[in-house]
Amino acid sequence: MQKKPLIMLLAAPETSASVLYGLYDVLLSVGAVYLDMVAGTPGKELLDVRIVSADGRPFRCIGNIPVEPHAAIDDLVEPDAVIVCDMYTSIYDVPKGRYPREAGWLRQMHGDGALITSVCSGSLLLAEAGLLNGHEATAHWAYRDMFQRHYPEISLHSESVLCLAAEGDHIVTAGGVSAWHDLAVYLIARFCGYRHAIETAKVFLISGHSEGQSPYSVMTRPMESADGSISDCQAWIADNYATTKPVEKMVERSGLNTRTFSRRFRAATGFSPIEFVQAIRVEEAKQILETDALSIEEVGAAVGYEDPASFRRVFKRNVGQSPAAYRKKFQRISQIARPIGAQ
Template sequence: MASQRKPLIVLLAAPETSASVLYGLFDVLVSAGAVYPDMVNGAPGDEMLDVRIVSADGKPFHCIGNIPVEPQAAIGDIEQADAVIVCDMYTSIYDVPKGRYPREVSWLRQVHNAGALVVSVCSGSLLLAETGLLDNRQATAHWAYRDMFQRHFPKITFRNESVLCLAEEADRIVTAGGVSAWHDLTVYLIARYCGYRTAIETAKVFLISGHSEGQSPYSVMTRPMESTDGPITDCQAWIADHYATAKPVEKMVARSGLNARTFSRRFRAATGFAPIEYVQALRVEEAKQMLETDEMSNDDVGAAIGYEDPASFRRVFKRGTGLSPAAYRKKFRRISQIARPHWGAHT
């Protein structure tokens, strides 16, 4: 009796790929069904997935950190697969993320048309976006690429808060957020192709707990788009030092010499934010740093950044981070407790 074909999972990599993503995905996926029985019962089980690394030409290369990669195939050797994962492919937030991978873009369209689930991790979503498969769809990537998606892929609804975006799952498209989102992705893929129980067992082996709170607690306000709009640039510089002032948008409008409607339009064009959203983002960033390191009460933190009403502060903060100020402080204080004994050790 012929053995049942294993689902084929293909990992697409390039020199711009992180070794941690590529080899992390490979190690966890290839272990599905095999490692847990070995660790619990002393007898390895059967590997349940056929996992292969591919690149444009199939030739050995070095990825980020000068780590060697030996692909098992070129993309032209793979016409069909159950799932194709576009690993992260680092791109500066100021680069034009198009035209770098023409062969990969064409191949991804082909394998998706042939029935494959197409998945991306972190900056791999930029490559997937270039295929057009994400047009008029929801997608995620690392939070730092939000502005890049708005500038270069305006047809895509960017889900800044998502670690794993499953909104387009029915059309065989899934996108994952930051680099470590591959943890969540492996659990999803193993559950999809091997079953829920195997996914749980594999997560136990690798201590994978997922990012249930999403990306928002980790995101940082990135440097706004470069602007040649003098009045707006001046207001950005001013508000960076005066974000806690009362009625900040009114004061920026007055400073600019523009009427409110024109100011709002030009401010959004220059920064990607409505003026009040920009102020709130600045305030939340300052509050996050204070909650991470200071001993001030949560209400005092809110007052220090411009919110005399504690309820208003909590509401704005949770909208920006997905967590209450108290929950945020608790989460990142745990990290500081791990790091604190080593602070200054290498200075």
Template structure:
């Protein structure tokens, strides 16, 4: 890369893209090198990055919220880039978008082969998955797509707790989690192409602090994409109302009439969880809601969801959310206070 050429970054967007992601990325990346000197010394600096919005055909369109987008170029007109950011392209957790973006997927394959860094935000990772460049690698996207990735892209290790997954960085692939994870990806891109000092300065301008705790505190247990196994489905319905019972897995096995190993195998095939993981996830979800709104002690919350040993509850809760019960309560009750204007 010539020292006289600005690093070039393309933001790939579509009608299913969130305006907040697309324009947030564009605003911050375009300001790199220019805004910080202006705010500190009153003299604008030079823009350090060449940032362009691209789409399949380059024609104006409206993204989510009916927000107008005027791409700078069509993808077939762009052949040399340092990096590509595939913006989020919303799809239901039940609607696998294979075959929806054939031109974009082919372009990503070609650009990756030519040496470009390929990155994604949230559901944008689904395009990387379809292209095959993620096969054999770990990646992340919004936590709600965990089941979709596990079922339809089994060659990819899905890291639902990660906000920014750098596991495939050496192969020029970086994926970011939920939509606001574009903050973390942006800081990474600035540091990579302009240096850490510039990344820190830009983060100061836009008050970007990142998501150091990962996605786990925000994740919610989602329903499996499908469950055609009637025995397992009936056990799911029962445990939803009886998660705090003693020896819940044994009781589900009894209700199913299956042998233990058969039940475990069929349960995992139907839900993506082992039976005990499923019970623990249900209990944690209920505990999270109680911690967000109630004033019970963490020990009482643990007891209410089926853990009489406070130490066990704290350990399992932290493993599932990345935070202790006390830290989780502090984080989300603070959000509640902000919402109420306190």
């Protein structure tokens, strides 16, 4: 009898129950549930799925949800794949040295040929283990600044939902929390074939995130800086983003020459001055598009763009969608969320 592929879900108290149990349910169903739903006869489960933790003892994850691992990380035979579930950390709290045992185990499993994958903030553990050095990867968009500052040897693509660039080195990373859907479909296709991936997607109504993370991304960089002149300009532009010639006015306000201002601004924020202005304008435009009925031209003018074409171009470059497509996507959510009886 052929051995089932073994997939281990690595979890910790910082893991989301939705990621852990969602992955467990979907992966465990492969080969069994679809046949039961369409023919009334369950098939055979095709994957061996186990929840593991550092010590194997029961714990409670985010939301005080109980987790009873099947084993400790050192108790089972070598897996075919490991999924590092999300392990939430603040965008200001770099998890250096927090998971030494798990990091060492991941290095060992990778060296033994296992496919190492992650969901959302789980990529931080892969980064801590050194497995992403020199590779392209993705993680939740909120961690892009952390990766840039603390893991510069990693090329983070925060706009991606599923990054396969390091697949040849047995590493695959998934972006935001719900990107576990995309990772699950990928793993099913890899270990069980595309037909089972499609059938499982039909059972669970999984459609993937073809638009990437960019439409969901929000500007998260701190507005304060240790550089007083730059911090003052950041605060000023946050209230005056629609002004004409914003960079010239910030340079004048700082009392610095243009080249020095640009250098110090990038050092403090990670943005060039015009990129920072554009990012703030786009964030304001997104909020207007999500709820208001202004025309696209009016939205552009409200955030400082007299030329509608320029507004559309900057918006699409930053968000990955046109203003009209973004409005359609998020106003649909606002309509669903509207209280019963509201007009």
